Amino acid sequence: MREKLDTARAAAAADERFQANVAALEAVLPAPLGADEIEARIGAVWVSPQIHEQFLRHIIKDPSARVDRISGANWDVKASRHVFAARNDWGTDRMAAGDIFKNLAEQRRIQVTDPDPTDPDGNRRVVNATETTAAQEKAALMQERFSEWVWRTRPGRPGWWMSTTGGSTPSCCVTTPWRGSG
Numbered sequence: 496m497r498e499k500l501d502t503a504r505a506a507a508a509a510d511e512r513f514q515a516n517v518a519a520l521e522a523v524l525p526a527p528l529g530a531d532e533i534e535a536r537i538g539a540v541w542v543s544p545q546i547h548e549q550f551l552r553h554i555i556k557d558p559s560a561r562v563d564r565i566s567g568a569n570w571d572v573k574a575s576r577h578v579f580a581a582r583n584d585w586g587t588d589r590m591a592a593g594d595i596f597k598n599l600a601e602q603r604r605i606q607v608t609d610p611d612p613t614d615p616d617g618n619r620r621v622v623n624a625t626e627t628t629a630a631q632e633k634a635a636l637m638q639e640r641f642s643e644w645v646w647r648t649r650p651g652r653p654g655w656w657m658s659t660t661g662g663s664t665p666s667c668c669v670t671t672p673w674r675g676s677g
Contacts, residue, residue, distance in 0.1 A: 535645035535646065537596060547570075548561060551593070554584070554637070554640065555580040555584070556580050557574050557575045557581065560575070569601065570597055572593050574591070576593065576594075587629045587630050589623070589629075592637070607622070607627045
């Protein structure tokens, strides 16, 4: 919508007849949101994979960690499972920080399972409640830190977090209401 407003302003500068279009667009344009009104979540499409990667490298202190969006909600996350922060600060012995990060990015359940002791074939798995709770707590901490880190580490750079797909801010998009006809 902001691009349409820019186009309308350029047209109005050349021809006053288009000023009505500028006024109409300005009337429906939402107010820009501040950083305190936008929650940056791990896996958000408007936060670039590079920013996700920088965050993961920062918290687990692994300069070789890699994060990339494959497509849609599918992410490729490669991070050391052996650094202290990946197993203790931001992960557990059973679910390392990189695995938790990937599950958060893909909006998947954080769950640790064990082989079912009652299954003689070993095909079934059961949830390990203690390990799952520990991993979920680390996931909550990671998500909270990401939300804070995104805004704290990028002051004064309003467009830094947009993915390369375009757009100007998350508040730039207003859906057209369906009116039931046409």
